[in-house]
Amino acid sequence: MNKPIRVVSVFCLLLFLALLVNATYLMYVRADGLSDDPRNRRIITATFSRERGAILVGKEAIARSVPSNDKYKFQRTYSEPFKYAPITGYFSWFSQTGVERSQNSVLAGDDSRLFVTRLVDLLSNSDPKGGNVQLTIDRAAQDAAWNGLEALPGDAQGAVVALEPTTGRVLAMASTPTFDPNGFASHDFSAVDALGKKLNADEREPLINRAIGTTLPPGSTFKLVTAAAAIESGNYDADSMVPGGYRFQLPQSETTIGNYDDGNCGGRRITLTQALQVSCNVTFLTLANELGNDAMAEQAEKFGFNDTSLEDLGGQAKSLYPRDMDAPQTAMSGIGQSSVTATPLQMAMVAAAIANDGDVMRPYVVDEVRAPNLSVLDRTDPQSISKAISSTTADELTKMLVATVADGTAAPAQIPGVEVAGKTGTAQSSGDRPPYAWFVSFAPANDPQVAVAVLVQSSDTSPDEIGGGVLGGPIAKSIMEAVIAP
Amino acid sequence: MSQTGPLMGFVHRRRRGAELFLLVLALAVGIGAYAAVGLGVEGAVPADMVGYGGWLTGLIIAAHITVRVVAPYADPVLLPLVAALNGLGLAVIHRLDLTYEAMGQDQHTFARQQLIWMTLGVVLFVTTLLLLRDHRVLQRLTYTAGLAGILLLVLPFLPVIGRNINGARIWINLAGFSFQPGEVAKVLLVIAFSGYLVLHRDALALAGRRVVFIDLPRGRDLGPILAMFGVSMMILVLQNDLGSSLLFFGLFLAMLYVATERPGWLVVGGLMFGAGALAAYTFVGNVQNRFNFWLHPLDYYDASPGSYQLVEALFGQGWGGLIGRGLGNGFPERVPFAYSDFIISTIGEELGLTAVMAIIVCYGLIVERALRIALISRDGFGKLMAVGLGSIVALQVFVVIGGVTGLIPLTGLTTPFLSYGGSSLVANWVIIALLLRISDQARRPAPRLEPADDTSDDSESTQVVKLR
Numbered sequence: 001m002n003k004p005i006r007v008v009s010v011f012c013l014l015l016f017l018a019l020l021v022n023a024t025y026l027m028y029v030r031a032d033g034l035s036d037d038p039r040n041r042r043i044i045t046a047t048f049s050r051e052r053g054a055i056l057v058g059k060e061a062i063a064r065s066v067p068s069n070d071k072y073k074f075q076r077t078y079s080e081p082f083k084y085a086p087i088t089g090y091f092s093w094f095s096q097t098g099v100e101r102s103q104n105s106v107l108a109g110d111d112s113r114l115f116v117t118r119l120v121d122l123l124s125n126s127d128p129k130g131g132n133v134q135l136t137i138d139r140a141a142q143d144a145a146w147n148g149l150e151a152l153p154g155d156a157q158g159a160v161v162a163l164e165p166t167t168g169r170v171l172a173m174a175s176t177p178t179f180d181p182n183g184f185a186s187h188d189f190s191a192v193d194a195l196g197k198k199l200n201a202d203e204r205e206p207l208i209n210r211a212i213g214t215t216l217p218p219g220s221t222f223k224l225v226t227a228a229a230a231i232e233s234g235n236y237d238a239d240s241m242v243p244g245g246y247r248f249q250l251p252q253s254e255t256t257i258g259n260y261d262d263g264n265c266g267g268r269r270i271t272l273t274q275a276l277q278v279s280c281n282v283t284f285l286t287l288a289n290e291l292g293n294d295a296m297a298e299q300a301e302k303f304g305f306n307d308t309s310l311e312d313l314g315g316q317a318k319s320l321y322p323r324d325m326d327a328p329q330t331a332m333s334g335i336g337q338s339s340v341t342a343t344p345l346q347m348a349m350v351a352a353a354i355a356n357d358g359d360v361m362r363p364y365v366v367d368e369v370r371a372p373n374l375s376v377l378d379r380t381d382p383q384s385i386s387k388a389i390s391s392t393t394a395d396e397l398t399k400m401l402v403a404t405v406a407d408g409t410a411a412p413a414q415i416p417g418v419e420v421a422g423k424t425g426t427a428q429s430s431g432d433r434p435p436y437a438w439f440v441s442f443a444p445a446n447d448p449q450v451a452v453a454v455l456v457q458s459s460d461t462s463p464d465e466i467g468g469g470v471l472g473g474p475i476a477k478s479i480m481e482a483v484i485a486p
Numbered sequence: 487m488s489q490t491g492p493l494m495g496f497v498h499r500r501r502r503g504a505e506l507f508l509l510v511l512a513l514a515v516g517i518g519a520y521a522a523v524g525l526g527v528e529g530a531v532p533a534d535m536v537g538y539g540g541w542l543t544g545l546i547i548a549a550h551i552t553v554r555v556v557a558p559y560a561d562p563v564l565l566p567l568v569a570a571l572n573g574l575g576l577a578v579i580h581r582l583d584l585t586y587e588a589m590g591q592d593q594h595t596f597a598r599q600q601l602i603w604m605t606l607g608v609v610l611f612v613t614t615l616l617l618l619r620d621h622r623v624l625q626r627l628t629y630t631a632g633l634a635g636i637l638l639l640v641l642p643f644l645p646v647i648g649r650n651i652n653g654a655r656i657w658i659n660l661a662g663f664s665f666q667p668g669e670v671a672k673v674l675l676v677i678a679f680s681g682y683l684v685l686h687r688d689a690l691a692l693a694g695r696r697v698v699f700i701d702l703p704r705g706r707d708l709g710p711i712l713a714m715f716g717v718s719m720m721i722l723v724l725q726n727d728l729g730s731s732l733l734f735f736g737l738f739l740a741m742l743y744v745a746t747e748r749p750g751w752l753v754v755g756g757l758m759f760g761a762g763a764l765a766a767y768t769f770v771g772n773v774q775n776r777f778n779f780w781l782h783p784l785d786y787y788d789a790s791p792g793s794y795q796l797v798e799a800l801f802g803q804g805w806g807g808l809i810g811r812g813l814g815n816g817f818p819e820r821v822p823f824a825y826s827d828f829i830i831s832t833i834g835e836e837l838g839l840t841a842v843m844a845i846i847v848c849y850g851l852i853v854e855r856a857l858r859i860a861l862i863s864r865d866g867f868g869k870l871m872a873v874g875l876g877s878i879v880a881l882q883v884f885v886v887i888g889g890v891t892g893l894i895p896l897t898g899l900t901t902p903f904l905s906y907g908g909s910s911l912v913a914n915w916v917i918i919a920l921l922l923r924i925s926d927q928a929r930r931p932a933p934r935l936e937p938a939d940d941t942s943d944d945s946e947s948t949q950v951v952k953l954r
Contacts, residue, residue, distance in 0.1 A: 001744050001745065001747065001860075001866060001869050001870075002861055003747060004743050004744040004747050005744055005857055005860050005861055005869070005873060006861075007743075008740055008743070008744060008857060008873060008876075008877070009854070009857045012850075012853050012854075012857065012876070012877075012880045013850075015880060015884045016846055016847075016849070016850040016853070016880075016883075016884075018884075018888070018893060019846050019883075019884060019887050019888060019891070019893065020843055020846055020847075022888070022891050022892070022893040023803075023834070023839060023842045023843060023846065023887075023891050024839060024843075026800065026803055026804065026834075026891050026892060027803050027804060027806060027807055027808070027834060027838070027839040027842070028807070028808060028839060030800075030804060031803075031804035031805070031807050032804075033804075034800055034801050034804030034805070035804060035805065037784065037801070039787055039797075040801045040805070041801075041817070041820065042801055042802065042805045042816070042817050042820070043805065045817065046805075
């Protein structure tokens with residue numbers, strides 16, 4: 001009977017070898033994949049219990065973990081919760097948003113760039129710590145943005161984005177109404193769950209970062225794109241004579257569209273500069289109609305429409321310029337109506353591109369990633385994503401925008417002693433949402449340091465006040481002042 | 487069997503000193519793990535460290551002394567392996583108890599109960615070795631054991647005492663104690679198979695016809711295999727217990743093959759079990775589910791019934807990685823039944839791949855020792871019993887660890903010596919006692935032949951055998 005016993009032995013050996021190989025496969029090879037599964041609560045809880053890295057603005061931490069006396073050991077706290085909520089997002093046991101999510105691997109200490117730190121922690125038997133994230137945000141600009149939005153009357157909803165034109169650094173990003181991320185970081189998970197449900201049900205949508213997540217027709221601010229397309233076509237410059245007048249009849253249609261104040265923009269033939277100064281609808285409807293859908297779409301896409309550009313912050317909605325609009329829609333798109341939609345970030349990028357000689361820079365909020373010992377692991381390099389317009393076109397547009405601020409609709413953004421370029425936007429809104437207004441600007445015009453886009457939605461304000469840049473202008477002005485002033 | 491070769495002159499040493507040394511190592515594992523649990527979970531060495539360590543040491547020393555006295559030639563490696571596994575299991579169950587207590591669960595004294603069961607197991611181990619001085623006595627009980635084994639398997643179906651726990655009807659409840667009679671039945675069935683096969687092996691082995699290199703058995707000899715197949719299928723379908731079914735049938739096939747030396751039986755048996763399993767897959771929804779959960783565990787995480795338990799176990803083991811999170815630093819309580827069927831996932835999570843591999847190797851060594859005992863045993867009955875007992879451990883370990891690590895579909899079986907479970911623990915201690923008894927017989931020096939009377943002429947035909 002010994003021969004079959006030997007066979008059985010070999011068979012048993014194979015069984016045990018299979019167990020050994022499979023255990024190795026599961027716990028070594030497959031382990032990473034299992035760790036990445038979003039349902040893996042072990043990873044979440046472990047991450048939650050770790051000393052998470054700080055999120056820094058300037059030298060101050062706006063989000064950091066402090067020791068707590070319960071089983072999770074650390075409590076995430078946000079020092080200025082509402083002001084920075086759209087950027088930091090929240091960090092809860094269930095999920096993360098904002099920078100907390102996009103930089104999660106660094107903050108949690110899992111990032112491969114932190115390998116050496118992890119190794120040292122392992123050898124010295126100390127608890128692993130997360131790395132720090134330095135934001136591009138300028139504290140003064142952010143304060144100005146937040147205070148401006150806070151000061152808006154009534155139930156106003158608004159969003160602000162400020163960019164550094166030459167690099168794409170996001171200097172300020174604010175959105176109201178917003179939320180308190182401290183509530184989400186609570187260790188009382190049922191309260192967190194209830195808070196999440198309540199905020200999700202809130203019709204004012206406080207969880208949305210309007211600066212990048214809300215798309216609305218950009219209204220008259222889109223005339224910058226139309227003007228850019230017109231000048232790029234080679235047929236126009238700032239002083240070209242363009243049609244003005246009272247009304248424009250849409251192609252293939254009986255409908256005519258007038259100007260905002262039912263005026264005639266100052267004559268039947270006016271300069272392009274004057275058209276922009278008075279935000280003449282007739283002129284830009286005519287130009288868009290003449291340029292056509294393809295040329296307009298091409299120009300819009302060069303500025304970043306139909307794409308997303310922000311890579312280190314989630315939740316960016318795509319600004320749209322549809323490529324299949326018919327003639328009347330295309331004409332309407334020239335004044336930022338019909339199917340054209342944009343986020344405040346997109347409009348800030350348009351302003352920044354004009355300020356930066358036509359180069360569209362990729363916007364970013366994460367400046368540096370640092371190890372727990374503060375050594376710099378990585379720094380974001382500015383990156384050009386497209387050449388939207390030539391530098392001569394940019395110069396022409398800048399001239400026109402300076403005139404618009406100095407002696408036009410965008411006057412509320414004037415800063416004494418500084419040349420400011422800017423444009424208002426008005427939107428006749430449909431009945432189901434409050435009227436809203438845009439304001440885009442950059443300054444100083446000769447050496448731009450900041451480009452701003454402001455969006456205000458409010459039902460409490462008359463269209464007149466909105467239209468005149470009364471609400472958005474001062475906010476943009478205070479942000480520009482904050483950046484320019486040393 | 488001629489006893490003239492040089493090999494037969496070889497005399498096994500007792501090696502009891504080696505066993506004692508290994509037992510000290512095993513106790514260090516068990517008691518050390520208990521201390522590590524205290525340090526890891528509560529930050530201090532447990533208060534009852536001395537009492538617990540003393541009790542465990544007392545049990546192991548009692549087992550060792552018994553072996554030393556009544557089975558001095560027994561294999562020296564088996565007892566230490568078992569002691570280490572049992573000690574580690576106790577510590578891990580204790581670690582889970584602490585968490586269950588902190589979570590406010592009613593049941594958090596599994597380790598205490600397991601220690602009581604271990605005590606009973608060691609008592610039965612000692613009793614078996616004391617009472618059973620020669621395993622061949624068991625051959626007389628062939629049919630009694632077989633009948634008792636079948637009866638035990640049927641017990642859970644009886645109306646009053648039978649219990650259906652977690653979908654498997656394999657429990658009985660007597661005077662407040664739950665018991666899995668199947669665990670005892672497997673030992674009895676090994677005895678019955680050995681007795682039966684050692685008598686009928688010639689008939690089963692010699693008759694038959696040859697089909698392409700393989701000798702297929704005669705139809706009329708298929709009786710026993712059909713009976714055993716029926717029993718396995720009954721367990722599968724009626725008790726909803728895929729693991730036990732596979733265990734019993736696999737055990738029987740292995741013993742049949744060893745007894746007859748004919749691979750044909752393996753072919754016939756394998757085909758039959760394959761057909762049975764296919765039929766079960768087609769007609770029994772539970773089996774189909776198990777199969778799907780195995781192939782795509784992550785897809786059924788939220789389903790009900792779903793693979794939540796398996797996926798949590800996989801998550802835990804993946805998180806444990808090479809060296810584990812450390813006792814008390816993981817979340818093994820997320821896996822339902824982490825203290826019984828899924829104890830390997832607990833160990834994988836907190837002690838890592840290293841510990842899991844060490845445990846698999848320990849089981850491999852137990853099986854290896856059992857098969858070695860079978861090889862050197864001098865009688866067919868002993869050989870078959872050793873093969874059977876070894877196969878039980880091998881199959882059970884493969885089925886349960888393979889299931890928990892996702893190698894094969896999950897089936898409910900306990901991990902020998904590690905898992906919480908009284909019936910299993912007691913039965914496994916008896917298995918080790920039987921293996922030690924057989925090995926003592928096998929390793930004992932061959933009877934010395936002495937002439938009874940120097941002057942007698944008929945010393946050629948009559949010899950007095952004296953046992954040393």
